Amino acid sequence: MGLDHAVTKPHEQLAAHLAGEMEAVNALIRDRMASRHAPRIPEVTAHLVDAGGKRLRPMLTLASADLCGYDGAYHVHLAATVEFIHTATLLHDDVVDESQQRRGRPTANLLWDNKSSVLVGDYLFARAFQLMVEPGNLRVLDILSNAAAVIAEGEVLQLSAARDLRTDEDIYLQVVRGKTAALFSAATQVGGVISGAPEPQITALYDYGDALGIAFQIVDDLLDYQGDTKATGKNVGDDFRERKLTLPVIKAIAQANDDERAFWKRTIEKGDQREGDLDHALTLLNAHGALDATRQEALAWTDKAKTAMQALPDHPVRRMLIDLADYVVERIS
Amino acid sequence: MGLDHAVTKPHEQLAAHLAGEMEAVNALIRDRMASRHAPRIPEVTAHLVDAGGKRLRPMLTLASADLCGYDGAYHVHLAATVEFIHTATLLHDDVVDESQQRRGRPTANLLWDNKSSVLVGDYLFARAFQLMVEPGNLRVLDILSNAAAVIAEGEVLQLSAARDLRTDEDIYLQVVRGKTAALFSAATQVGGVISGAPEPQITALYDYGDALGIAFQIVDDLLDYQGDTKATGKNVGDDFRERKLTLPVIKAIAQANDDERAFWKRTIEKGDQREGDLDHALTLLNAHGALDATRQEALAWTDKAKTAMQALPDHPVRRMLIDLADYVVERIS
Numbered sequence: 001m002g003l004d005h006a007v008t009k010p011h012e013q014l015a016a017h018l019a020g021e022m023e024a025v026n027a028l029i030r031d032r033m034a035s036r037h038a039p040r041i042p043e044v045t046a047h048l049v050d051a052g053g054k055r056l057r058p059m060l061t062l063a064s065a066d067l068c069g070y071d072g073a074y075h076v077h078l079a080a081t082v083e084f085i086h087t088a089t090l091l092h093d094d095v096v097d098e099s100q101q102r103r104g105r106p107t108a109n110l111l112w113d114n115k116s117s118v119l120v121g122d123y124l125f126a127r128a129f130q131l132m133v134e135p136g137n138l139r140v141l142d143i144l145s146n147a148a149a150v151i152a153e154g155e156v157l158q159l160s161a162a163r164d165l166r167t168d169e170d171i172y173l174q175v176v177r178g179k180t181a182a183l184f185s186a187a188t189q190v191g192g193v194i195s196g197a198p199e200p201q202i203t204a205l206y207d208y209g210d211a212l213g214i215a216f217q218i219v220d221d222l223l224d225y226q227g228d229t230k231a232t233g234k235n236v237g238d239d240f241r242e243r244k245l246t247l248p249v250i251k252a253i254a255q256a257n258d259d260e261r262a263f264w265k266r267t268i269e270k271g272d273q274r275e276g277d278l279d280h281a282l283t284l285l286n287a288h289g290a291l292d293a294t295r296q297e298a299l300a301w302t303d304k305a306k307t308a309m310q311a312l313p314d315h316p317v318r319r320m321l322i323d324l325a326d327y328v329v330e331r332i333s
Numbered sequence: 334m335g336l337d338h339a340v341t342k343p344h345e346q347l348a349a350h351l352a353g354e355m356e357a358v359n360a361l362i363r364d365r366m367a368s369r370h371a372p373r374i375p376e377v378t379a380h381l382v383d384a385g386g387k388r389l390r391p392m393l394t395l396a397s398a399d400l401c402g403y404d405g406a407y408h409v410h411l412a413a414t415v416e417f418i419h420t421a422t423l424l425h426d427d428v429v430d431e432s433q434q435r436r437g438r439p440t441a442n443l444l445w446d447n448k449s450s451v452l453v454g455d456y457l458f459a460r461a462f463q464l465m466v467e468p469g470n471l472r473v474l475d476i477l478s479n480a481a482a483v484i485a486e487g488e489v490l491q492l493s494a495a496r497d498l499r500t501d502e503d504i505y506l507q508v509v510r511g512k513t514a515a516l517f518s519a520a521t522q523v524g525g526v527i528s529g530a531p532e533p534q535i536t537a538l539y540d541y542g543d544a545l546g547i548a549f550q551i552v553d554d555l556l557d558y559q560g561d562t563k564a565t566g567k568n569v570g571d572d573f574r575e576r577k578l579t580l581p582v583i584k585a586i587a588q589a590n591d592d593e594r595a596f597w598k599r600t601i602e603k604g605d606q607r608e609g610d611l612d613h614a615l616t617l618l619n620a621h622g623a624l625d626a627t628r629q630e631a632l633a634w635t636d637k638a639k640t641a642m643q644a645l646p647d648h649p650v651r652r653m654l655i656d657l658a659d660y661v662v663e664r665i666s
Contacts, residue, residue: 037490037507038489038493040490040492040493041486092452092455095447095451096447096448096451114428114429115429115492118429119429120485120489122481122484123485123489125455125458125485126482126484126485129474130479130482133474133478138466141462142466145462148455148459149459149460149463151455152455152456152458153371155452155455156368156371156449156452157370157371159448159449159452160372160373171370
């Protein structure tokens with residue numbers, strides 16, 4: 001590529017390796033997000049699509065197909081499908097969370113309105129389903145429509161679980177699978193399926209995507225309590241202020257005495273937060289080793305992702321995917 | 334059925350004729366709207382599903398399959414798919430329109446919140462796609478995923494077109510196809526496709542559903558200006574007050590002089606409505622024969638629906654579908 005010496009991060013290595021195919025994915029996305037009749041659709045979509053993001057999910061599909069020796073053209077459709085599902089969920093998430101910013105720009109719900117975000121999201125879901133039908137592979141359809149259901153179910157579960165102190169690690173894991181891991185694992189799995197890869201490789205691709213997605217989300221939740229604002233772009237304590245029951249807090253609550261329980265009940269469940277509460281929360285998280293335990297958990301999922309890759313053939317992309325798993329936890333190691 | 338003497342309306346005749354299959358559809362809907370993890374999902378869905386409604390769309394799928402001699406079990410899946418898509422769009426519509434009532438009950442967005450309506454709607458869309466994959470018929474998938482895209486596109490188009498005086502009859506028709514006709518025509522068409530019906534019959538089923546859906550929506554828009562509140566449950570002038578550019582108004586605007594244009598601009602585009610405006614609007618609609626012309630258009634679409642049925646085999650269901658087309662316009666004839 002002539003740029004190899006400058007490429008250090010694994011997702012950049014993947015992007016360089018898959019540059020031609022990613023261009024095809026981007027062209028397909030641009031083509032399919034058009035609407036003959038409703039110009040609002042490409043306006044809203046372009047706002048989000050042009051803002052970039054790493055395009056990690058479509059790259060996972062292309063990489064998996066590449067790794068399994070696929071030589072057709074439909075991995076591009078599936079990669080675009082995955083990105084459309086992701087974009088649709090972002091639009092709906094920002095409505096649900098009343099978010100103001102996404103990828104460093106004002107959100108669509110702020111620039112246009114909630115109506116546009118809901119309906120354009122629906123349009124992108126429908127376009128995703130049209131795209132995924134085109135390869136004519138029923139197993140792929142099964143995997144992606146199941147992923148869409150798990151995503152929506154996880155989001156609904158989060159509505160009720162987020163501020164409920166009874167939320168345990170099992171429920172957290174279900175929410176995380178819905179929020180993040182279901183689309184990661186579908187993205188990798190369909191890359192294998194479309195290639196006609198042997199069953200153990202398809203299972204390994206699923207396991208890799210699942211574990212990578214879970215590690216990714218746990219890291220995100222951990223950084224919210226111990227991140228460096230400059231590096232992460234997030235403010236420490238956002239999740240606390242938004243009363244989200246994430247893994248560190250769940251672990252601390254599991255070990256809480258009566259006073260501590262009352263503290264979490266007041267701040268998270270009732271939302272009555274006062275000066276100094278975040279500091280006290282951090283003290284409790286550290287006292288119970290909750291941040292360390294969360295970090296260990298993220299590392300364990302990363303190991304699981306890397307182990308899964310052993311079932312795949314030796315190939316430059318396999319190395320990049322293993323590096324990607326390490327990269328996800330690099331910020332907390 | 335033992336009840337035949339009491340059954341007079343065509344949709345009731347269809348319901349009686351298809352009672353066993355509709356029961357299977359309802360059982361499948363109940364089964365698939367469940368969620369192991371998120372009890373909010375069946376709560377919200379049941380609120381809407383149990384409220385009833387005529388189940389017209391799934392009946393169209395069952396009736397079409399019946400008419401084409403289908404003897405498998407997958408028409409039940411497709412009928413449930415169609416109802417799930419319909420229910421999902423109702424949930425999202427009520428958020429977008431900020432509606433308070435649906436089927437005589439408070440809307441889900443009012444009872445729970447917008448978040449639940451958005452996310453449970455997404456879940457039902459995903460469940461619909463899972464269901465439609467099961468018969469393993471790619472053409473059916475193509476038709477239903479296209480319908481979902483047309484529906485969402487029509488809804489977005491309506492956002493920008495509803496209060497824009499440049500909206501003409503072509504745009505109105507696109508919106509109506511999205512709002513109503515696309516799901517009607519997909520419902521009838523997939524009934525033919527799953528039966529392996531000859532191509533001209535499949536086309537005729539599509540045409541029937543398309544024309545029926547358009548007639549249905551035009552009648553709705555007409556009744557808003559000349560309905561009997563007791564019979565329709567709607568208040569005369571709701572669309573006017575909500576500044577919706579429907580067919581009667583579009584026809585009146587096409588013939589408006591400068592003063593009249595200024596009136597429509599003020600009331601619909603700017604939303605500055607005063608005492609007596611609705612009466613004046615009705616005067617203008619009558620002066621230009623806009624209500625009569627709208628009625629004629631609904632009748633013409635009904636004729637088109639009935640003519641399409643000529644391509645289908647002679648069968649009791651064919652008679653019921655023809656009667657159904659007449660019934661749709663009965664309230665305005």
